[in-house]
Amino acid sequence: MNVTPTRGIARRLDLVFAFLVAATGVTWLVGETGSAGPAAVALILGLALVKGWLVIREFMLLRRASLLWNLVVAGWLVLILATIALTYWKALR
């Protein structure tokens, strides 16, 4: 039985997890340094977008689902983060 392809999946999952933890560290650092303002917020929301996308595609395995399912779930992620960014921006003015 050729198991190489699935071992590849395990390694891929490990890499995704390592990235997710590193990205969380960056978000934590932004909070610890008390960073405020559009640049800091763009960074943490951007990281949330990438993290969410990775969880959706790699852990929830949306990459094996149809385009429609991907659009619906990723669309939810983008819509929520865009709403957060928009309200943040409006509060600045």
Add this chain to the structure above:
Amino acid sequence: MTETLTGDAPVSRAAALPRHPPGDLAIWVFILAELLAFGVFFAVYAVTRMKNAALFDAMQPNLDRNAGAINTVLLLAGSWCVARSVDSIARDARPASVRWLGAAIACGGGFLVVKVFEYAAKFAAGINLATNDFYMFYLSLTFFHFMHVILGMAILIAVWIKARAGGYSAADHRGMETGAAYWHMVDLVWIILFPLVYVMR
């Protein structure tokens, strides 16, 4: 069998519906409903913050960001463990699959413990839902999520019990995929909640 080896889900013969992600279609409908509920909650938080930015920015530094970050890592680790468990069963590596599930449950338990300590510190400081808008959202939003972690844990434990009894195999592990999908949803929601409530200012 070939499908699982190449990492692709078996192609459904009933092609009438768009191919849904691994797990029962019912759990995916439920996940969409959950995402909608959390989405509304997040949007209301964002709009309320927009109207009370000074209050939110003044209150937020009182939150325990370390606890929030540790809990983020615990949920990510739990999600990763469940993903490895599903990958293991797809290779028929049953003992490994059970171990990864056990590790995921431990991560979820760790999240609950950290959160209980976080709540205890807030309640000890006399903070409650009526303190102000910020704390009303902080407490209700995180507690809404907290209850989802508990439900996710219950599902994972049920899957773990069945996995220990040899109830899943490479050929049939739809039930495990179903539980895994719900657990990942709980993680996905927290990925937005942490920066939104604990960090964004």
